[in-house]
Amino acid sequence: MNWKYRIEKAIIYILLILSVSPITLGYLWLLISSFSRKTEGLRSLGWTLGNWSFLSAPPFGRNYASIWLVTLNTLLVALTMTAIVVLVSSLAGYALSRMKFTGRKTFLSLTLILHAFPSVTLLIPIYFVLRWISKIPLVGRGMPLIGGFGFNTIGGVALVMVAFQLPFGIWIMKGFFDNISWDMERSALIDGASRFQVWRQIMMPNIKPGMASLAIFAFIYGWNAYLIPFTFTIGRAGKTAVLSVYLQNFQGDTVMTNWNMVTAVGLFQLIPVMLFFIFTQKYLLNIYGGGAKGGA
Amino acid sequence: MRIDNNLEGEKTPSLSIPQAREISSARAPFKGNLTAFGFMAPTVLVVTLFFFLPVVMILFLSLTGLDMTNFGKLKWWLPANWDLANYLKIFTNKFFPKILGNTIIYTGLTLCLFNVGMGLVLALLTTNIDRRAGFFFRMIWLLPRITPVVVYIIMWKALAGPDPMGIINHYILVPLGLSDGELLINIYPWVFVILTNGFIGASFGMIIFTSAIESIPKDYTMASKVDGASTWQNIRYIVIPMIRWPLLFVTTYQTLSLLTSFEYILLLTEGGPRLYQTEVWALMAYHKALTSYFGNTQWGYGSAWAVILVIIGVVMAIVYLRIFRFRELVQEPRIETL
Numbered sequence: 039m040n041w042k043y044r045i046e047k048a049i050i051y052i053l054l055i056l057s058v059s060p061i062t063l064g065y066l067w068l069l070i071s072s073f074s075r076k077t078e079g080l081r082s083l084g085w086t087l088g089n090w091s092f093l094s095a096p097p098f099g100r101n102y103a104s105i106w107l108v109t110l111n112t113l114l115v116a117l118t119m120t121a122i123v124v125l126v127s128s129l130a131g132y133a134l135s136r137m138k139f140t141g142r143k144t145f146l147s148l149t150l151i152l153h154a155f156p157s158v159t160l161l162i163p164i165y166f167v168l169r170w171i172s173k174i175p176l177v178g179r180g181m182p183l184i185g186g187f188g189f190n191t192i193g194g195v196a197l198v199m200v201a202f203q204l205p206f207g208i209w210i211m212k213g214f215f216d217n218i219s220w221d222m223e224r225s226a227l228i229d230g231a232s233r234f235q236v237w238r239q240i241m242m243p244n245i246k247p248g249m250a251s252l253a254i255f256a257f258i259y260g261w262n263a264y265l266i267p268f269t270f271t272i273g274r275a276g277k278t279a280v281l282s283v284y285l286q287n288f289q290g291d292t293v294m295t296n297w298n299m300v301t302a303v304g305l306f307q308l309i310p311v312m313l314f315f316i317f318t319q320k321y322l323l324n325i326y327g328g329g330a331k332g333g334a
Numbered sequence: 335m336r337i338d339n340n341l342e343g344e345k346t347p348s349l350s351i352p353q354a355r356e357i358s359s360a361r362a363p364f365k366g367n368l369t370a371f372g373f374m375a376p377t378v379l380v381v382t383l384f385f386f387l388p389v390v391m392i393l394f395l396s397l398t399g400l401d402m403t404n405f406g407k408l409k410w411w412l413p414a415n416w417d418l419a420n421y422l423k424i425f426t427n428k429f430f431p432k433i434l435g436n437t438i439i440y441t442g443l444t445l446c447l448f449n450v451g452m453g454l455v456l457a458l459l460t461t462n463i464d465r466r467a468g469f470f471f472r473m474i475w476l477l478p479r480i481t482p483v484v485v486y487i488i489m490w491k492a493l494a495g496p497d498p499m500g501i502i503n504h505y506i507l508v509p510l511g512l513s514d515g516e517l518l519i520n521i522y523p524w525v526f527v528i529l530t531n532g533f534i535g536a537s538f539g540m541i542i543f544t545s546a547i548e549s550i551p552k553d554y555t556m557a558s559k560v561d562g563a564s565t566w567q568n569i570r571y572i573v574i575p576m577i578r579w580p581l582l583f584v585t586t587y588q589t590l591s592l593l594t595s596f597e598y599i600l601l602l603t604e605g606g607p608r609l610y611q612t613e614v615w616a617l618m619a620y621h622k623a624l625t626s627y628f629g630n631t632q633w634g635y636g637s638a639w640a641v642i643l644v645i646i647g648v649v650m651a652i653v654y655l656r657i658f659r660f661r662e663l664v665q666e667p668r669i670e671t672l
Contacts, residue, residue, distance in 0.1 A: 051463065051467075054459055060533065061475070063493065064490065067489065077499055078498045080501065129376060137369070139367045151654075153651075156590055156595075158616065159647055160388040162395065163391035166395075201383070204380055232369075233369045234369070261482070262482040264482070264484050282483065285485070307485055308481060
């Protein structure tokens with residue numbers, strides 16, 4: 039019995055190690071390649087720091103934006119998107135969890151339907167919606183930093199991602215609100231506080247872990263995104279480029295792709311997410327359990 | 335369980351103060367609505383702009399021939415300009431059977447092998463070893479999901495790369511004489527399309543199945559082991575029947591996700607390497623309407639491809655709502671009975 043049990047366990051471990059080998063080899067290669075002149079399989083043919091020269095100067099001359107501008111863009115997209123998603127979904131989540139109003143049931147079913155609905159199928163009309171927003175003065179274009187919420191702006195890209203994440207965010211936030219006891223809120227209401235005051239002063243401090251989970255999730259999504267920034271910005275390496283688009287462009291732009299430099303840029307984009315993941319995995323697991331959408 | 339519910343049902347009204355409830359309902363139905371709508375307003379704005387409006391627009395667009403050449407001139411919102419020409423064009427397209435077949439192969443194989451199959455296997459394996467080790471392996475499987483998509487695809491390009499650089503070629507296929515060292519994505523594009531999507535998709539099922547398996551009472555598996563059931567019998571007759579709802583959920587949910595996802599294919603093969611070799615339905619819509627590499631972007635025609643997916647999406651989303659979680663939804667908030 040004992041040896042049979044041990045063999046079973048050993049087989050399980052072997053299978054699991056085999057299953058994660060493509061992923062781990064991929065990361066290992068990324069690391070080795072970014073510090074090598076050339077690689078053969080996983081073996082470096084000479085170590086160098088030269089691949090990281092993109093940090094100080096745009097690698098292909100003036101047509102390319104500096105990596106720091108691109109990083110700033112990516113950061114702005116991710117942060118704008120995160121801020122809006124967290125704010126809007128905690129407002130709506132609160133109303134759906136704690137208030138009785140006409141159409142509440144409809145809103146709830148709608149949130150779930152939208153959560154399951156594949157939003158990528160709507161990219162074509164969203165392109166036109168963004169062009170309309172561009173025409174609105176002030177909101178459309180010309181805002182400082184994020185450039186507005188129209189087509190080919192940081193804010194516009196962030197707004198589309200907000201729309202894609204919102205049903206999920208509302209659902210998650212409603213869940214977090216549902217788990218908070220009613221008593222404090224009830225006594226505040228009896229003492230004459232308004233619903234907004236209750237939300238702001240009583241609920242928000244209690245819901246911080248929930249907001250943190252959603253914020254981390256949204257930030258990673260925004261930082262990693264490729265399709266939406268690629269579709270709704272022009273000038274692939276220009277003023278509104280984000281890291282994903284920049285990196286993808288990088289691969290096609292030289293006659294012979296310099297993979298070592300590509301991996302260095304890739305690692306540059308990956309490192310912050312990895313650090314984030316390592317320190318916040320407990321929060322994230324809450325959310326992935328609730329179901330990430332898209333991708334596959 | 336039922337007794338508990340009854341108790342709670344009786345308790346709630348007795349907690350509330352009758353007079354207060356009457357007062358609040360007398361003065362507040364309208365004001366209460368107004369406050370709630372205030373909280374909902376930003377959501378309503380976003381959902382209208384990016385869901386309702388687009389769904390209507392894409393229906394209209396699909397009925398017109400809007401493209402780069404007549405943009406700004408063609409009034410696509412007027413019924414006078416509508417016809418079914420785009421749909422006719424889709425079904426008479428020479429490559430229509432090819433693309434339909436691709437979509438079925440892609441969705442079916444990725445779903446069976448990875449999103450459900452691998453997800454279930456991983457959940458079973460990681461729940462059968464030491465808890466912390468199981469957690470560790472699940473964490474590694476989550477990594478592809480948090481890796482930037484472009485970086486993730488670069489990693490697969492390296493795994494599948496030509497001989498001296500590519501890992502699979504260099505260490506396995508070339509030494510065994512199974513390959514002459516070319517880029518594997520060009521030789522077996524489907525294998526890599528399914529692998530790249532599958533390694534992302536498997537973790538979704540894995541997490542849901544893991545929590546479902548962990549919530550199966552230990553007595554059941556104990557009892558079956560005492561009765562002499564093998565591991566396989568245990569899985570087949572205890573675990574699988576107990577997690578059939580999560581299984582159904584993951585299967586249906588991931589079918590829809592896969593049917594409409596194309597980002598990884600776009601990055602890996604762009605529908606190639608040979609003409610339409612790995613082009614799936616959703617990618618076709620995107621290519622026709624939003625990428626101008628091949629000259630003209632045809633918004634109308636692309637929309638017609640996408641509309642069919644939108645309809646499938648809406649119908650399936652409503653079906654999920656009916657099957658899953660609906661009972662949770664209808665619970666009324668108790669705070670209103672102050």
